[in-house]
Amino acid sequence: xxxxxxxxxxxxxxxxxxxxxxxxxxxxxxxxxxxxxxxxxxxxxxxxxxxxxxxxxxxxxxxxxxxxxxxxxxxxxxxxxxxxxxxxxxxxxxxxxxxxxxxxxxxxxxxxxxxxxxxxxxxxxxxxxxxxxxxxxxxxxxxxxxxxxxxxxxxxxxxxxxxxxxxxxxxxxxxxxxxxxxxxxxxxxxxxxxxxxxxxxxxxxxxxxxxxxxxxxxxxxxxxxxxxxxxxxxxxxxxxxxxxxxxxxxxxxxxxxxxxxxxxxxxxxxxxxxxxxxxxxxxxxxxxxxxxxxxxxxxxxxxxxxxxxxxxxxxxxxxxxxxxxxxxxxxxxxxxxxxxxxxxxxxxxxxxxxxxxxxxxxxxxxxxxxxxxxxxxxxxxxxxxx
Numbered sequence: 001x002x003x004x005x006x007x008x009x010x011x012x013x014x015x016x017x018x019x020x021x022x023x024x025x026x027x028x029x030x031x032x033x034x035x036x037x038x039x040x041x042x043x044x045x046x047x048x049x050x051x052x053x054x055x056x057x058x059x060x061x062x063x064x065x066x067x068x069x070x071x072x073x074x075x076x077x078x079x080x081x082x083x084x085x086x087x088x089x090x091x092x093x094x095x096x097x098x099x100x101x102x103x104x105x106x107x108x109x110x111x112x113x114x115x116x117x118x119x120x121x122x123x124x125x126x127x128x129x130x131x132x133x134x135x136x137x138x139x140x141x142x143x144x145x146x147x148x149x150x151x152x153x154x155x156x157x158x159x160x161x162x163x164x165x166x167x168x169x170x171x172x173x174x175x176x177x178x179x180x181x182x183x184x185x186x187x188x189x190x191x192x193x194x195x196x197x198x199x200x201x202x203x204x205x206x207x208x209x210x211x212x213x214x215x216x217x218x219x220x221x222x223x224x225x226x227x228x229x230x231x232x233x234x235x236x237x238x239x240x241x242x243x244x245x246x247x248x249x250x251x252x253x254x255x256x257x258x259x260x261x262x263x264x265x266x267x268x269x270x271x272x273x274x275x276x277x278x279x280x281x282x283x284x285x286x287x288x289x290x291x292x293x294x295x296x297x298x299x300x301x302x303x304x305x306x307x308x309x310x311x312x313x314x315x316x317x318x319x320x321x322x323x324x325x326x327x328x329x330x331x332x333x334x335x336x337x338x339x340x341x342x343x344x345x346x347x348x349x350x351x352x353x354x355x356x357x358x359x360x361x362x363x364x365x366x367x368x369x370x371x372x373x374x375x376x377x378x379x380x381x382x383x384x385x386x
Contacts, residue, residue: 003059007266013039014262027141028257029328030364033357036265041277041350044270059270067220069267072260074215076333077229079256082243083136084165085233092311093155096304097162100324103300104131107292115288116348122174126343129167130334130352131293132300134160135360138328142363152311156324159304164330165230171334172226186224189214190231197239207236208244261329268336268353272346280347289351294359297325322363327356 014032017039021031060066108131112124139160143153176183192214193207201207211232218225236243245252281289301321310317335352338344344352 003062003065006059007065010040010266011259011262013043014265015258018257027138027145029135029138029141029261030357030360032261032265033328033332033353033360036269037354037357040266040269041272044272057271060267069263070216070220072263073333073336074212074219074225075252075260076256076264076329077219077225077337078212078215079252080136080164080330080333081168081226081229081233084161084168085230085237087161087165088158089162090155090158092308093158093162095308096155096159096301096324097166099303099307100134100159100297100300101132101163101166103303104293104296105129107131107296111288111292115285123343125174126171126338129171130331130338131296132163133167133327133331133334134163134297134324135326135328135330136160136164137330138360139323139326142323142326149312152315152320155308155311156320159324167334168226169230172224172230175224176227183224183227186218186228187231189218189223189228190235193232193235193239193241202241204242204244205246207241209246211236211243212246261332264332264336268332268339268349271339272350277347277350280345281351286351289348290355290358293352293355294325294362297359298322301325319363319366322366325359325362327359331356 014035017031017035018028021028021034026034060069105128108128109124111131112119112127116127136157140153140157143156148156176186192210196207196210211229214232215225215229217223218228233243247255298321301324302317305317305320305324311320332353335344335349335356339346339349
């Protein structure tokens with residue numbers, strides 16, 4: 001009973017935080033990150049563990065909660081992968097993406113090697129990918145909010161898609177390389193669209209429902225959900241079948257905002273022993289994890305944007321560098337994936353989530369939350385706003 005009360009209370013806190021944040025002009029994911037980074041850890045520290053004698057393991061133990069988590073995780077991962085697959089390569093986006101990925105990725109590998117405890121190579125690879133990742137949906141929302149020019153918006157979003165496709169694919173292949181046999185079933189599942197076409201099924205909704213249902217199964221049974229998701233969507237793209245959301249877009253957005261994202265954030269936070277998390281990392285490690293990902297990502301963005309050239313007359317290379325440093329939803333999903341697979345510690349998860357919050361809030365700190373750089377609003381039909 002106490003577990004149910006806690007989760008209802010957590011969802012209510014996210015609801016209140018999101019509504020209050022909107023009153024001050026914050027997009028939902030920023031309000032939710034603020035609550036997850038400060039409010040929930042304080043709740044765990046001062047009330048839950050000492051007051052109710054509950055620990056993180058007990059709060060996530062019920063099977064119904066694990067099933068709900070699998071459903072929420074698959075929903076968000078499917079949303080991100082569908083954006084990632086919607087890639088339209090152009091030379092300028094590639095020029096920006098190459099250093100924007102390579103510089104922070106290299107910095108992340110060096111940080112994992114020099115400043116963190118010795119771990120298997122895949123753990124270090126995961127840290128490097130966290131340093132490099134960019135949040136596609138949150139980046140688009142920021143650009144739309146400041147009425148950024150459409151052509152420049154398209155270039156930045158396509159750059160983010162290319163970076164994230166690289167991150168997700170590298171991690172999926174790295175997982176599969178450890179156990180080659182584990183690749184066979186996800187790859188076989190990814191070929192389901194071909195099987196549906198052979199049987200003459202052409203309704204996009206059937207393919208899309210199959211995608212989300214199989215993604216839930218892959219996550220629940222600890223299969224390689226990344227390889228499956230990317231492969232399935234690539235098959236759909238090759239067959240020219242569009243991905244159709246299983247619910248109307250506004251209901252999907254509400255489900256993500258009010259249930260899926262709060263559940264995933266809380267699921268990660270409650271596994272952190274707040275009493276020892278701060279002490280488990282030294283001052284140098286904390287400083288490196290909070291500052292180096294942001295600094296290296298901005299440097300990589302700066303180099304890439306200089307290589308590609310200005311997107312429009314008066315474009316600020318500094319501002320675009322900061323915008324491409326936004327983390328948000330993509331990093332949350334990636335960090336939860338790493339935590340569930342025990343590739344990062346709870347303390348490292350907490351530090352990197354705080355870093356993601358800093359990076360996501362940085363555009364607002366430099367005045368980009370109110371700027372209107374173009375009188376023509378970005379079209380609301382973009383897939384990144386789904």
